[in-house]
Amino acid sequence: NAGVTQTPKFRILKIGQSMTLQCTQDMNHNYMYWYRQDPGMGLKLIYYSVGAGITDKGEVPNGYNVSRSTTEDFPLRLELAAPSQTSVYFCASRPTDRGAHEQYFGPGTRLTVT
Amino acid sequence: DAKTTQPPSMDCAEGRAANLPCNHSTISGNEYVYWYRQIHSQGPQYIIHGLKNNETNEMASLIITEDRKSSTLILPHATLRDTAVYYCIVREFTGTASKLTFGTGTRLQVTL
Numbered sequence: 001n002a003g004v005t006q007t008p009k010f011r012i013l014k015i016g017q018s019m020t021l022q023c024t025q026d027m028n029h030n031y032m033y034w035y036r037q038d039p040g041m042g043l044k045l046i047y048y049s050v051g052a053g054i055t056d057k058g059e060v061p062n063g064y065n066v067s068r069s070t071t072e073d074f075p076l077r078l079e080l081a082a083p084s085q086t087s088v089y090f091c092a093s094r095p096t097d098r099g100a101h102e103q104y105f106g107p108g109t110r111l112t113v114t
Numbered sequence: 115d116a117k118t119t120q121p122p123s124m125d126c127a128e129g130r131a132a133n134l135p136c137n138h139s140t141i142s143g144n145e146y147v148y149w150y151r152q153i154h155s156q157g158p159q160y161i162i163h164g165l166k167n168n169e170t171n172e173m174a175s176l177i178i179t180e181d182r183k184s185s186t187l188i189l190p191h192a193t194l195r196d197t198a199v200y201y202c203i204v205r206e207f208t209g210t211a212s213k214l215t216f217g218t219g220t221r222l223q224v225t226l
Contacts (some may be wrong), residue, residue, distance in 0.1 A: 025169060042201065043158065076217030090157050101207060103214060105157030
């Protein structure tokens with residue numbers, strides 16, 4: 001299994017531009033998450049999904065949108081990028097099993113908005 | 115979620131045990147203790163979790179005090195590759211989304 005993959009690895013955006021961060025997992029996990037991590041800080045939850053067609057807001061959803069049309073993919077959309085969205089973005093997934101506690105994280109996308 | 119308190123940084127000599135403390139004095143009965151680590155801006159990596167009993171796996175041991183108000187993650191023989199930021203997270207596991215809240219963690223530096 002490739003696990004959780006994210007593209008791109010790096011991106012520089014100009015203020016006001018839009019982009020989609022891609023996240024794919026091949027472990028058939030129903031639960032997926034998007035986090036952002038600002039320099040020197042812990043991760044903050046942006047959005048999460050409990051299955052295809054179902055998404056919900058996390059702690060810091062403003063300025064972002066998500067969709068979940070398949071189990072494998074959970075893209076994060078940035079509309080009208082702002083400097084405050086400069087961060088490292090991590091996608092994660094978790095199995096549905098009641099005994100499965102572990103979240104699996106992707107390698108991250110480093111985004112700079114100038 | 116219960117709040118956790120960790121020291122901002124710790125040092126450990128290679129080959130020695132690294133003991134990382136975490137205080138969670140407001141933990142409730144159905145909240146688990148989770149440990150993740152993040153090596154140099156990579157994605158966080160799950161280490162271990164526990165509810166009441168001490169736990170051990172191939173990576174580490176988790177010691178939870180009897181009153182559950184604090185815990186210690188033990189890396190028995192630290193190596194340079196264990197240099198990372200370690201996060202202690204307390205979270206109720208409902209079997210549904212189980213969203214994690216990361217603090218700033220403990221930066222462990224393993225030295226020769």
